[in-house]
Amino acid sequence: MNYRLSRYGDSAAEPSPVNRMMDAFASDFRDGVDINLGVGYVNEATIPRTGLLEAMGEVTAHPEGYRQAFNYGGPQGSPNLIRALKRFYLSERLGGMTEDAWNANDLAIGPSGATSILDAIADIFRPGIVITADPMYYIYCNYLERKGFRVITVAEDNDGIRCDLMEERLQKLGCEIEDLAFIYIVTVNNPSGVILTNERKRRIVNLAAEWSTRAGHAVPVFFDQAYEWLIHDDSVEKPLSALLMDQAGLAYEIGTLSKVLAPALRIGFILGPRGSILKGITQKTSDTGFSAPLTNQEVAAYMLEHRMGAQLRRVKDGYREKAACIEKVLKEVMGPWLEDMRGGQGGFYFYLTLRGITTDETSPFFRFLARSTGDAAIDGPAGTRNPRVIYIPGVFCVHPEGSLAQTGYYQLRVSYGFEDLDRIVQAIQFMRDAACYAETVSADL
Ligand SMILES: Cc1ncc(COP(=O)(O)O)c(C=O)c1O
Structure with a gap:
């Protein structure tokens, strides 16, 4: 028998697509191994x-x-x-x-x-x-x-x-x-x-x-x-x-x-x-x-x-330094696929549009980074999977009925809030490998 739920109650029983994806990732997240570029969490070092x-x-x-x-x-x-x-x-x-x-x-x-x-x-x-x-x-x-x-x-x-x-x-x-x-x-x-x-x-x-x-x-x-x-x-x-x-x-x-x-x-x-x-x-x-x-x-x-005046300056200095470095690395490492890049001047997101590489949950790019390709050479041995990288696919960020609905399939949000710089740089290198993999998969089709 069904409850007499409100419209909201009905919809709340189903987690939103992003929550579902993040929960799946969080359930077996390995600190110090997996890299989370998906969350809007702040960097722990900024908390006074x-x-x-x-x-x-x-x-x-x-x-x-x-x-x-x-x-x-x-x-x-x-x-x-x-x-x-x-x-x-x-x-x-x-x-x-x-x-x-x-x-x-x-x-x-x-x-x-x-x-x-x-x-x-x-x-x-x-x-x-x-x-x-x-x-x-x-x-x-x-x-x-x-x-x-x-x-x-x-x-x-x-x-x-x-x-x-x-x-x-x-x-x-x-x-x-x-x-x-x-x-x-x-x-x-x-x-x-x-x-x-x-x-x-x-x-x-x-x-x-x-x-x-x-x-x-x-x-x-x-x-x-x-x-x-x-x-x-x-x-x-x-x-x-x-x-x-x-x-x-x-x-x-x-x-x-x-x-x-x-x-x-x-x-x-x-x-x-x-x-x-x-x-x-x-x-x-x-x-x-x-x-x-x-x-x-x-x-x-x-x-x-x-404390807040000094805190604000310290936090801004930290993100400014991180953003400058990440922008440089993104351009160098992802350059061949980078169609458009926004952000990095405030807050802690970059929003990327990739040329010819889809980014949604079913895409080879995503599956490479989630280590769910089914290929042990990429995913790593069962039980000790290679480091995974999570980001927010563009399809979740654009409205399905808006003018960007198709473009969203080639976009992703990268957060430089939570993770430390060296891990983000490492994640960008994995992204390059994922883009190369996506190209070989589509060439094979
Ligand atoms: C655009 C925007 N508004 C609001 C919030 C939520 O802020 P709060 O932590 O104060 O609820 C966020 C958090 O990521 C955000 O990105």
Whole structure:
């Protein structure tokens, strides 16, 4: 007999394709042998353990400043953390933030990272159309679709989502414009690492205003800034906050401390106009678990006040160095097959398009790296398989109904977050062997 599950409940019983692939890999992952270029994990060395220990000590020792830090917290977030975020934004001039712009908006901390903010957005909107870039942040887009939303993707170029194509796509919606729910843009895109320029950002904010008028209802735009504090290439223009561009009160920014501090703290937040969206998100936090864990919020507040400036510089320096080296090795080693390469200027992804080499789970390239070709000379002897390399195939990153659906078969996301440099270099050498193998297999067919 079947349960009376919701649409979401029904779909959640089936793991998403990426989760299935990653679970299969994780179940017998061998530390120090297999190489994981698939996850968005940060490098362990970037996590400031000593600082976190000090922060925990201070929070525990000073209940007068960190009130009831081991108790329930309020749904909007810890006042200490909200204050510390404001100070940090203003002192680091993040997004060119001004005190006036900050005060004109509101901030809410999600119960469990930026992911929980994205989840809340999916809950407070009636399912409808969501516009986003292609390639897309597959985790959230997959979730939106399981919640009943229709994700429409628009191709990006090196400046971010193509606004001309976005406008064309909106025109094409015709009377379906009534179903347009919101626009979702990742400012340093996951998977591609493409950084949205300020000019594009401004155009998107203007498009949201224009199409709200045309749709007859407000169409907000959510800028996901998961990697924006990690733009490590100093030649890139400094991103400006969309809140400074927005006249219509439709722009929101979602931030996280996961990538710059520690994912396990699960601190994510949303900044935007006061009103029903922020109220809805705050209520959702209360419904999910009353608040984000207060202890973590207080530790994060301490870190922001005392350590974060130096931490941010250290983390950016590390990824900058890694990216420069990996870019060079990718060009040298994968050069013959490299049709296009994006990313490497912020966050920790490269997104590659290979010439003539397919990358999906059934491809010879993938199977070589997963050591599942069936050929012992490649896979290694049973029981002691050769080192495996995992990456995210492009087919998971492009929308199956979007214009990149076919190109996705030749693409892959390579993360330089988690693994150390020497292992990534080794993985790229395995990729060259995998590409050669793929060519011999297709020549034999
Ligand atoms: C684009 C994007 N948004 C949000 C998140 C999730 O961040 P958090 O750890 O704060 O939930 C990630 C994590 O990889 C991401 O890539």
